[in-house]
Amino acid sequence: MFFRYLAGLVDAWLAVARFGRTAWRALPGDLMGLLVMRACAIPGISREVASGSTSAGLVEHPNAGRYLDHASIPIRAQTLGHYVFARERLSPELVEHELEHVRQWARLGPLFLPAYLASSLAALMRRRHPYSANRFEVAARRRAYGPIDAPANSERGIERAAHFIPKP
């Protein structure tokens, strides 16, 4: 009797923890993703991808440009929660890159955007490129291309930062 009660409590706790993890990521990342989808009149995700325990909904649609064009630098893709926005079909490397951002969103939840901006600011203060030397981008690049390729602050590093479109 007591053990059944205990097992019930553990079950309830696990359910709350699962819900908490989902809510942590959903606010604000997934919510922003859904709002962008709605605002850009995108009907839904184009495909679902997974790597390990991480899954993402790819939103590859020309209308995503309506959102991506507002970025301060030219970008090919952006991750909001577990949604990845792009104007066209993403390459496998870019999917790997963005999946790392999905993991970062899942880990940091509402703290992700402030932490990302803080990392860009820290890079600027060290006179490094605010995008390519951003620690979240370095981690994503490493995930997509391996550890030794593309030192963060090199020209090649900037180029290899897959969702950044280099100037022609």
Ligand SMILES: [Zn+2]
């Ligand atoms: Zn990135």
